Amino acid sequence: MKIKKIWLVPFSPTGTSKKVIAAIASGMAGIPVEELDLTYTAAAGTVRFGPDEVVIIGVPVYAGRVAPLAVSRLSALQGDHTPAVIVATYGNRDFEDALVELRDIARQASFVPLAAGTFIGEHSFSGPETPIAPGRPDGPDLATAAEFGTRIGAKLASLAGPDPACCPALPGNVPYREGGTPLPFTPLLLEAACTQCGTCLTACPNGAIALQDKIEIDVERCMFCCACIKICPESALVIDAAPIRQIRQWLHEHCAARQEPELFV
Ligand SMILES: Cc1cc2nc3c(=O)[nH]c(=O)nc-3n(C[C@H](O)[C@H](O)[C@H](O)COP(=O)(O)O)c2cc1C
Structure with missing residues (x-):
């Protein structure tokens, strides 16, 4: 064809x-x-x-x-x-x-x-x-x-x-299989590192990030896709929530084989 x-x-x-x-x-x-x-x-x-x-x-x-x-x-x-x-x-x-x-x-x-x-x-x-x-x-x-x-x-x-x-x-x-439930967390903003450049706002697929006096992330809209974390030029957004850090550690240890x-x- x-x-x-x-x-x-x-x-x-x-x-x-x-x-x-x-x-x-x-x-x-x-x-x-x-x-x-x-x-x-x-x-x-x-x-x-x-x-x-x-x-x-x-x-x-x-x-x-x-x-x-x-x-x-x-x-x-x-x-x-x-x-x-x-x-x-x-x-x-x-x-x-x-x-x-x-x-x-x-x-x-x-x-x-x-x-x-x-x-x-x-x-x-x-x-x-x-x-x-x-x-x-x-x-x-x-x-x-x-x-x-x-x-x-x-x-x-x-x-x-x-x-x-x-x-x-x-x-x-x-x-x-049952899908994941929405995660009740957002990435953590390290305010001292943030320059309010707004890069994260445009990187968020779901419009979860707003800039008022500082960067605010709406937990209802955030799907923890990590686009903002990966794109931030100042590394001012990080994974802080303990359950996600635990999952990350588990994946790092158990999913290393290519x-x-x-x-x-
Ligand atoms: C909330 C969430 C759940 C995920 N679940 C899985 C999963 O079940 N299995 C897996 O191998 N990777 C999982 N991943 C990793 C993504 O599938 C992987 O990083 C993918 O390459 C992201 O695609 P993208 O770069 O096109 O956004 C998950 C990532 C996120 C943010």
Whole structure:
């Protein structure tokens, strides 16, 4: 089948899912690429895709499921038997039911998920003293992603149309595991270090951060994605809440063995 355009559709607070799907598209040479980034804003109304386009959706795994805000942002997409590549990026622990959940979200919106992959991204909770998959996706990951893109390109060229029978079997359970509950914490602001530059305000995917007399984070809106922590040029936002520090320590100790991408095409 002839493809006119590749759409990159990331929801990617710390940028790892976005890197992976861009690398996949780089392997599908010769097709124009456009991006609809759902990280910072919801699409205004329904966004429709045609049967001669390919949509590459990349989202992070939160608690073994698709990140809840990604689920909500993806609900604006509407395919028309549009081929889709679905990608779940996780922090070297496990992706559990996130890939099958993403497949079902795609199918419900009339996409045909012809290929799927899980990739590893540096864990959102990773830091210099407790690294968890630091630097991932790295060079080998991105090379794997580009080769995956080439295989997807070949699959698309070999198909007469987006046949749902060509969807690969995926690991994961339905019903899905229970998702995480909202965390009743926010990153801690180190006021002495903060210059009130406002970088964190624009990095927050959910508009949880405001600047009044100082930076304030709304616990109801904060999903602890850590985008603000990773982007702050002064390192003025840190993980302080004891339960998250414990999880971070556990991940650092128990999830050190390198996991590899898994591809389904
Ligand atoms: C609230 C939360 C829950 C997470 N849950 C998981 C998980 O269940 N398994 C895992 O391996 N990584 C988990 N992660 C790590 C992210 O999936 C990982 O860092 C991913 O690369 C982030 O993608 P992004 O850079 O596109 O935002 C979690 C991160 C956050 C913030």
